[in-house]
């Protein structure tokens with residue numbers, strides 16, 4: 657973990673907002689996200705189910721369905737030309753961005769894999785498509801704990817955990833400078849969880865940037881440099897991992913940590929709000945032990961000593 661301020665950036669997201677049109681409602685899936693990630697940085701994006709984590713990743717790669725409206729900018733830096741991922745056309749995204757400059761470990765590996773090809777075929781095809789034909793598929797597979805024999809299986813013959821490892825290998829194979837890993841450890845046993853996390857960490861240490869989307873706070877604690885907490889489509893806290901795990905300031909972030917088995921193991925009462933019907937004020941207020949009258953107006957995401965926080969009554973505030 658590192659608390660140093662980085663000067664270069666790999667991706668700069670400004671005011672990213674995603675709405676889904678439904679026949680009788682609008683889903684406020686992602687709202688006003690400002691976020692940056694630097695080469696060598698592992699940013700963990702955490703939060704309960706349905707808070708907008710996957711939609712954020714899909715927006716960056718132009719993978720949202722037709723009922724979505726996206727606004728904002730997402731500048732991808734790096735050795736290749738600067739590109740705004742939110743303004744780029746499908747041809748640019750398909751030819752130069754997806755896979756090559758920005759890798760995605762998708763959340764649902766089973767649906768992401770072509771059913772009629774073995775893992776070996778898929779991996780070799782990916783390596784070839786990205787100019788890495790001389791890289792051995794078995795070596796890449798070994799990195800995620802897949803044996804050579806596993807590669808000869810078809811997707812339907814893979815266990816959930818094996819499919820998960822295969823999609824991770826497929827995302828890593830082109831060696832993208834930015835990797836979006838959406839719940840890459842789901843369905844894995846603890847040793848494989850740790851091995852996958854350490855693999856992502858190693859990529860960062862070699863200079864890649866990784867955005868790790870996870871509901872597993874323990875995973876984030878193991879490898880993240882920075883943590884962004886999402887609640888009801890917005891970032892509510894963002895700071896270096898060391899400070900975050902040492903004592904988050906947002907009551908929601910605190911509750912998330914308290915829910916961990918090796919901490920208080922206390923579930924958060926209630927449920928997140930419906931994204932079709934968000935309250936005007938702080939979205940967490942109805943579940944928050946610190947909520948007061950001011951929380952009826954929504955707090956801005958303001959900078960504090962180490963990061964950013966959106967809360968009228970943060971933990972550790974001297975007032």
Ligand SMILES: Nc1ncnc2c1ncn2[C@@H]1O[C@H](COP(=O)(O)OP(=O)(O)OP(=O)(O)O)[C@@H](O)[C@H]1O
Pocket residue numbers: 676677678683685703704705706707708709710711712721723763871931
């Ligand atoms: N195509 C769509 N049309 C309408 N609503 C959608 C669509 N895709 C996603 N949503 C909604 O957007 C919200 C955010 O979903 P998202 O998948 O980003 O959540 P998440 O944080 O990744 O949750 P999980 O941890 O369960 O993966 C959810 O309320 C979801 O129902």
Ligand code: NI
Pocket residue numbers: 709710711763838
């Ligand atoms: Ni998701």
